[in-house]
Structures are given as C-alpha cells and as structure tokens.
Amino acid sequence: MERKILHVDVNSAFLSWTAVEMLKSGETVDIRTIPAIIGGDEEKRKGIVLAKSIPAKEYGIKTAEPIYFAKQKCPNLQIYPSNFKIYRKYSNAMYQILQEYTDIIERFSIDECFLDITQYIPSGQTDLQIASQISKRIKQELGFTVNIGVAPNKILAKMASDFTKPDKIHTLYREEIQAKMWPMPVSELFMVGKKSLPKLERIGIQTIGDLAKYRKEDLVKQFGKFGKLIWEYANGIDDTLVNAEPEMPKCIGNSATLPEDLSNLFKIEEVLLALTEQTTYRLRKHHLLASTVGVQIKTKEFKTYSHQKTLLTPTDSTKIIYQMAKKILEELYKGEEIRLIGVRVDHLKNPDNLQLSLFDTPRNEKQKKLDATIDRLKDKFGYNTITRAGKMETDHLMDFKD
DNA sequence: TCTGGGGTCCTAGGACCC
DNA sequence: TCTGGGGTCCTAGGACCC
Numbered sequence: 001m002e003r004k005i006l007h008v009d010v011n012s013a014f015l016s017w018t019a020v021e022m023l024k025s026g027e028t029v030d031i032r033t034i035p036a037i038i039g040g041d042e043e044k045r046k047g048i049v050l051a052k053s054i055p056a057k058e059y060g061i062k063t064a065e066p067i068y069f070a071k072q073k074c075p076n077l078q079i080y081p082s083n084f085k086i087y088r089k090y091s092n093a094m095y096q097i098l099q100e101y102t103d104i105i106e107r108f109s110i111d112e113c114f115l116d117i118t119q120y121i122p123s124g125q126t127d128l129q130i131a132s133q134i135s136k137r138i139k140q141e142l143g144f145t146v147n148i149g150v151a152p153n154k155i156l157a158k159m160a161s162d163f164t165k166p167d168k169i170h171t172l173y174r175e176e177i178q179a180k181m182w183p184m185p186v187s188e189l190f191m192v193g194k195k196s197l198p199k200l201e202r203i204g205i206q207t208i209g210d211l212a213k214y215r216k217e218d219l220v221k222q223f224g225k226f227g228k229l230i231w232e233y234a235n236g237i238d239d240t241l242v243n244a245e246p247e248m249p250k251c252i253g254n255s256a257t258l259p260e261d262l263s264n265l266f267k268i269e270e271v272l273l274a275l276t277e278q279t280t281y282r283l284r285k286h287h288l289l290a291s292t293v294g295v296q297i298k299t300k301e302f303k304t305y306s307h308q309k310t311l312l313t314p315t316d317s318t319k320i321i322y323q324m325a326k327k328i329l330e331e332l333y334k335g336e337e338i339r340l341i342g343v344r345v346d347h348l349k350n351p352d353n354l355q356l357s358l359f360d361t362p363r364n365e366k367q368k369k370l371d372a373t374i375d376r377l378k379d380k381f382g383y384n385t386i387t388r389a390g391k392m393e394t395d396h397l398m399d400f401k402d
Numbered sequence: 403t404c405t406g407g408g409g410t411c412c413t414a415g416g417a418c419c420c
Numbered sequence: 421t422c423t424g425g426g427g428t429c430c431t432a433g434g435a436c437c438c
Contacts, residue, residue, distance in 0.1 A: 046406055066404040109438045193436050225412070255407060302405075307433065
C-alpha cells in the first residue's frame with residue numbers, strides 16, 4: 001500500500017517570521033518584498049546569511065555566505081538580526097495546525113515537518129486537497145507561506161517541496177519521477193553536497209537521472225554506503241518512516257566563535273566553562289547522562305581539531321564534565337590563536353536503564369544540589385543570569401541565543 | 403569586518419579480546 | 421614462530437543537513 005507523505009517547508013523561514021513579527025508591531029514595509037536578509041552580527045564575527053528574501057536571492061545571495069559578500073552583490077541590502085525565541089513561537093504555532101491533520105508528524109527542523117497522512121485522509125478527499133487546506137490555513141492564520149511536497153515517501157516529498165517557491169504545492173508521485181526529478185542537476189539531490197558533486201561529475205553524472213541510471217554496484221564500490229543511499233534517492237526509493245516520537249538526542253554540544261582570537265589558555269578555559277555549563281544544563285533537562293566528552297577548537301586559520309574521552313561512569317555533573325573538558329583542551333591546545341571553541345557530550349544514556357558497576361563512585365550530593373539549584377534559577381531567569389564565578393569576565397565575549 | 407551553531411551519520415585505524 | 425581472523429570499543433576527522 002502506497003503511503004501519503006507530506007513535507008511542509010516554511011519559505012525563507014527566519015525572514016518570513018521576522019517579517020510577520022515586524023508587520024504586527026506596526027512596520028509598514030514587508031521585508032519579504034525587498035532585498036533583505038537575516039544575518040549574524042558581523043562585529044562579533046558571526047556575519048553570515050541565515051535567510052534571504054526572494055528579491056535578495058535574485059542578486060545571487062546565498063544562505064550561509066558571509067554578509068560581506070552579500071553586501072557586495074547588493075549594496076542596499078537590508079539586514080536584520082536573528083531571534084530564536086520568535087522562531088520557536090511560529091514553529092510551534094505551525095506544528096499546532098499540522099497536528100490537526102495527523103498524529104504522525106516528524107519535526108525535521110525548526111521550519112520543516114514530515115506528515116504521514118495515509119490513514120488520515122477523509123473519504124472523498126485527496127492528499128493534494130489536504131495539502132492545499134494546510135497551506136491556506138497557515139497563510140491565513142499565521143501570515144506566512146509554506147511549500148508542501150506531496151509524495152509516497154519522505155525523500156520524494158522533500159524533493160518536491162523544494163521545486164519552485166514560494167507558496168507552492170508540488171506532487172512527486174512515482175510516475176512523475178522521470179519527468180520532474182531526473183532532469184534536475186545532481187547537486188539538487190538531498191545529501192549531494194559540494195564534496196561529492198565533483199566526484200559524481202567526474203564519472204559522468206550530471207543529472208539526477210544520470211545517477212538513477214548508473215550501475216548501483218559501481219556506485220557502492222566507489223562511494224560505499226553513501227553510494228547506495230544516493231542511488232536509491234535518485235530512484236525515489238526510501239522506506240524510512242515518519243518518526244513521530246520526539247527521540248532523545250544522540251549528542252549535545254555548544255560552541256562559540258569568539259569576537260576576537262584568543263591565545264591565553266586561562267581565558268579560553270573560562271569560555272570552555274561557560275559552554276560546559278550550557279551543555280550540561282541541556283543534558284540535565286533531557287534527563288540524560290553523558291559517557292564521553294569532546295572538545296573542539298578552530299584556529300585563526302580555520303583549522304579544526306577535536307579530541308574526546310570516555311568517562312568511567314556516565315554523568316551529568318557540570319564539575320566532572322568540565323574537569324574532563326579542561327584536561328582534553330590542555331592536550332589539544334598548542335598555543336595557536338583560537339577563533340572558536342566547542343564542547344559536546346556523546347553516547348548519552350538514560351539513567352533508568354543504566355546498570356551501575358560495583359566500582360561506581362558514589363554521587364557527590366553537594367555537586368548535584370548545586371547543579372539543581374543553578375538549573376532552577378536558569379529556568380526562572382534565563383540562561384545568562386546565573387553563572388559560576390570565573391566566567392563572569394567572559395560573558396561579554398559570548399552571545400548565547402537564550 | 404570573510405567564513406554560525408546545532409546536529410546525524412560514516413569511515414578508518416588502532417587497541418584489545420577470544 | 422613468517423606472523424589468523426572476527427568482533428567490539430575508542431578515537432579523529434569529515435560530509436552533510438537546516
């Protein structure tokens with residue numbers, strides 16, 4: 001039995017949501033209609049394009065490129081800051097609407113959802129009609145537009161939602177694959193990035209159709225699992241289910257590009273502590289314990305290095321994780337000028353089904369209480385209000401989202 | 403004033419064990 | 421003593437996504 005899958009994708013999400021918010025507070029210009037972008041703070045060296053309006057796109061501006069280049073392409077470009085609180089609000093509002101159409105929804109990112117509506121189509125209606133209703137309601141009730149892909153599986157729905165924008169619904173049924181998807185350049189295929197594109201072109205693959213018709217075995221020989229995956233995608237093969245369960249994260253991490261390069265180990269450690277606090281706070285929010293700790297650095301020259309270590313016992317303690325992170329940093333750091341530092345925890349375990357070894361160190365109750373107290377204060381007053389001593393002086397270097 | 407931040411998954415080599 | 425072979429865990433790095 002063929003499934004009915006929708007992929008709902010907000011058009012220029014961050015920019016659209018900013019536009020709606022601005023219009024609500026009395027702004028008369030709709031920034032979706034002028035060359036505009038949402039961008040990071042250039043002074044803090046976070047100056048990249050996060051989202052662009054369609055007029056901005058017409059100047060050749062691309063997402064993730066430096067704002068510096070975007071301005072050269074379009075000197076009168078309007079730039080607005082990001083605001084993740086607002087994005088979450090609109091993302092949740094859209095999710096509320098989508099929930100009325102099926103129980104099987106996967107939040108693929110802040111602005112994209114997959115819906116399995118196979119069992120949820122009222123008799124006498126079609127998948128396309130459902131998509132059309134959803135699109136209209138989002139536009140009317142929330143004030144922004146979406147693209148919707150309608151297909152028998154996730155990869156085809158995802159490809160379809162990307163066809164032409166904005167405010168469009170596209171179908172990509174099996175019988176349409178050849179006509180609609182195969183003529184497209186292979187770079188348009190989900191998972192074909194800038195590293196694999198030249199490799200595919202070198203073996204004569206220009207379009208998605210070329211890839212689909214290539215011998216699968218030869219692709220597997222040359223690209224391993226990845227070869228199998230993209231061959232299947234090109235042929236519209238994807239059995240993965242729409243995953244409605246909000247699964248636990250597999251890793252949690254925080255990193256920060258510093259407003260200026262640092263080469264003083266003590267200052268770097270202060271930033272590392274702040275990042276570790278943020279990471280362990282989120283770890284505890286998920287009620288998970290971490291088994292490995294990793295530290296990543298990026299130098300002035302954009303070279304990145306990372307090291308990780310496995311803990312004897314999984315933990316959520318800020319102190320233990322910071323001690324480990326500090327040790328890793330000291331191994332990793334050779335005195336270069338550092339542009340970015342990051343920490344992350346991996347191999348996360350649910351404490352409920354964790355078997356304790358006989359040699360487990362007893363929990364440090366004092367530390368646990370301290371972490372819990374700080375968490376409660378953060379819940380109440382926000383991330384940035386509560387900090388351990390020592391990190392105070394570096395707070396101005398960081399710009400946490402919330 | 404050039405280049406974010408949060409993730410997932412894969413690979414390959416080495417250690418270690420049986 | 422001319423030196424296997426499979427499996428698992430750990431680690432570093434990289435590709436890709438939004």
